[in-house]
Amino acid sequence: MPAFTEAFIESRDFKTELSASAASAFVAEGFDASVGRVNASDRPDLADFQCNGALAVAKAAKANPREVAAKIASHFDGDTRLDKLEIAGPGFLNFTLSHGALSDRANALASDPRIGAPKVAQRRKVMIDFGGPNVAKEMHIGHLRTAVIGESLKRTLRFLGDEVIGDAHFGDWGLQMGQLIVGLSEEQPDLPYFDAGFTGPYPAESPVTLADLGRIYPKSSARIKAKDADFLAAARKATKELQDGRPGYRALWQHFVVVSREALKRDYAALGVEFDLWYGESDADPYVEPMIADLKAKGLLVEDNGAQVVHVARPGETRKKKLDDGSVVEVPSPPPLLAVSSEGSAMYGTTDVATIVQRQKEFGPDLSLYIVDQRQAEHFEQVFRTAYLAGYAQEGQLEHAANGTVNGPDGTPFKTRDGGTLKLGDLISQAVEKANARLHEAGLGEGLSEDAFADTAHKVAVAALKFAELSNHRLTNYIFDLDRFMSFEGKTGPYLLYQAVRMKSILRKAGEQGLAAGLIAVAEPAERELVLLLDGFDNALKETYLKRAPNILADHVYRLAQGFSKFYAACPVLVGEDAALKASRLGLVSLTLRQLELGLDLMGLSAPDQM
RNA sequence: GCACCCAUAGCUCAGCUGGAUAGAGCGUUGCCCUCCGAAGGCAAAGGUCAGAGGUUCGAAUCCUCUUGGGUGCGCCA
Structure with a gap:
């Protein structure tokens, strides 16, 4: 399997073409091909693209960089792609x-079904792990981030040609389950589930609602935090x-699982986030015992204070630690990695390694991406190293695509005004309400049916939330400000939708007038800029893919929408007498809309x- | 204590495989709807890129240190 590098993506844009030409020019002049890199110009007032290779190479060659540049430039003589090639500055x-x-x-883009999107040279299997929303806990704002970024990466990788499997990886195992069981047994000790002598069958109806779980869980967590040893x-x-x-x-x-999963599905559906698998940590459970045996057989499992651990640090990798004394x-x-507790329980890390074994067996992914909070970086380092040591995955096949935390206006983790956490479901409802209000305020969508209006409001709300999320780099700890995201002006999701709607409106009118898109x-x-x-x-998709950074895609889409808006203001499409001009501009509108919607x-x- | 991440315009954020005048949105000021949807466009003001050294022809970008934040450090997930 080829490495995850630039060469892995097949591109056909000007940047790639000019880079290839410049690279062969540099090679012909006796320099390294790598200095031929051509980028979009830093000075759009001077040029479209630039190459800095002559500067990079001049020193070692003891040559004047302008003279080197002149030699390279001579290789472009007669290149019909270029209007001019100038040597500027140093x-x-x-x-x-x-x-x-x-x-x-x-x-060419207009006749390309992929509208300019590149393709991977070789299809790979990629597993995307959405890092476990938990049973009993309604999703909050932090989950929005993983969901939105993970969904975008999933779609992007898939569109570029990889086979992608998204797994919700539900947190349905471990101590929190014991907490719920004990918590519930205190509230309703007479339930048959707690009677060890009961022979069944157990009631089909759940004894708890999500609200019950949402009450029991924080209560029991608090007791554990307060060091309630008995509990x-x-x-x-x-x-x-x-x-x-x-x-x-x-x-x-x-019952806990089913009740919780219903709520999660509702929130994810509202956001348009879909999973191919709804596996949970519990699904890896059957793999735990044989894996522990295997680790033992491989001599990786070591007894330590009554627990079983796997040492993952390499020789010399140490840190200083201050003890209590x-x-x-x-x-x-x-x-x-703490594999088996002194109680004999599988721990979080154990389950994660077992999940790697399970995935290897069921899917054999070439790459697994974990879209999880960066605070778990060390945990994943332990898990990945264990998997590599045991041979469950090849070095480099496991990757933590970490994301930062979502903070409130005060810079601390996001809280509501009364100090609680904002439930994701409530957040979405608030966003939809604001979108409704804003549409009415602006007098938009008046001709729409009730259903179409509701659908529009939902799309606007989701666009606002998701675009705000995606336009930050995934590692940034950013400040969540619903009012700002919902302002619908400037660099926002609704702005993008608005530009798309304007394009659709032009095309609709053109259709009514019997006008068709033609040669651009x-x-x-x-028009040039667009x-x-x-x-x-x-290039934007390539970078998004290689860096697992949807903010690059978000930036491209925003700039495209902006480019269109400038074009819209400067170049009338449907007015005037010149039929070829109208057809050309309609072609440009149609092309832009297709790429924007993609x-x-x-x-x-x-x-x-x-x- | 140790480790990792971060510090860019009044605010929120891009940029960081080193290159020419550091960008965007919001906010502020001014202009543009007899013309395809003004949730729009154009323009202006606003930055010692936390500080100090270093590498380099060239540093927001790479290295070191300092300061100020965030996060994590075996029987939670």
Whole structure:
């Protein structure tokens, strides 16, 4: 399997083509091909693209960079793609494309079903792990991030040609389950699930609602935090018994899972986030025992203070640690993976390694991406190293695509005004309400049916939330401000939808007038700029793919929408007498709309026909 | 204590495989609807890229240190 590098993506944009030409020119002059890299110009007032290779190479060659640049430039003599190639400043090569080349590109994009999107050279299997919303806990704002970023990456990788499997990876195992069991047994001790002598069958109806779980869980967590030793011991015991298959606990747990999953599905559906698998940590459970045996057989499992651990630090990888008595000792870094607790329970990390074994067996992914909070970086380092040591995956096949935390206006983790966490479901409702209000305020969507209006409001709300999320780099700890996201002005999701709607409106009117899109002939500056943006889609997707960074895609889509808006203001499409001009501009509108809608789709957004 | 991440315009954020005048949105100021949807467009003001050294012809970008934040550190997930 080829490495996850630039060469892995097949591109056909100007940047790639000019880079290839420049690279062979540098090679012909005796330099390294890598310095031939051509990028979009930093000075759009001077040129479309630039190459800085002559500067990079001049020193070692003891040559004047401008002279090197001149030699490279001579290789482009007669290149019909270029209107001009200038040597500027200390030795920049400034490429300006001809109108003809831009027109050709625009027409090529218009006839390309992929609208300029690149493809992977070789299809791979990629597993995307959405890092476990938990049983009993309604999703909150932090889950929005993983869901939205993961969904966008899933769509992007898939569109570029990989086989992608998204797994919700539900948090349905471990101590929290024991907490719930014990918590419920205190509230309703007479339920048959707690009677070890009960022979069944157990009631089909769940004894708890999600609201019940939402009450019991925080209460029991608080007790554990407060070091309630009896409660903790009981929860651990219940966890162990659940994992060992005690029938009443299993039956009860099944209800917890079903009840919780319904709520999760509702929220995810509202966001347009879909999973191929709804696996949970519990699904890896059958793999735990054989895996533990295997680790033992491989000599990786070591007894430590009554627990079983796997040492993952390499020789020399240590950190200093201060003990309670004040002395400082060297300990391995990263710390060992705690595989089996002294109670005999499988731990979080154990389950995660077992999940890798399970996935290897069921799917054999070439790459697994974990879209999970960066605070778990060390945990994943332990898990990945264990998997590599045991041979469950090849080095580099496991990757933590970490994301930052979502903070409130005060810079601390997001809370509501009364200090609670904001439920994701409530957040979505608030967003939809605001969208409704804003549409009415602006007098938009008045001609729509009630259903169409509701659909539009939902699309606008989701666009606002998701685009705000996606336009930040995934690692940024950003400040969540619903009012700002919902302002619908400037760099927002609704702006993108609005531009799409304007395009659709033009095309609709053109249809009514019997006008059709035709051959695109670029002439005006705004048209040039727009075609250059369209051409940049390839690179934006490539970078998004390689860096697992949807903010690059988000930025491209925004700039495209902006480019269109400028074009819209500068170049009338439907007015005037020149039929060829109208056909050309209609072609450009149609092409731009298609790429915009594709970009929106890859972000998990969709534009209404009207708003 | 140790480790990792971060510090860019009044605010929220891009940019960071080193290159020419550091960008966007919001906010502020001014202009543009007898013309395809003004949730729009154009323009202006606003930055010692936390600070100090270093590498380099060239540093927001790479290295070191300092300061100020965030996060994590075996029987929770």
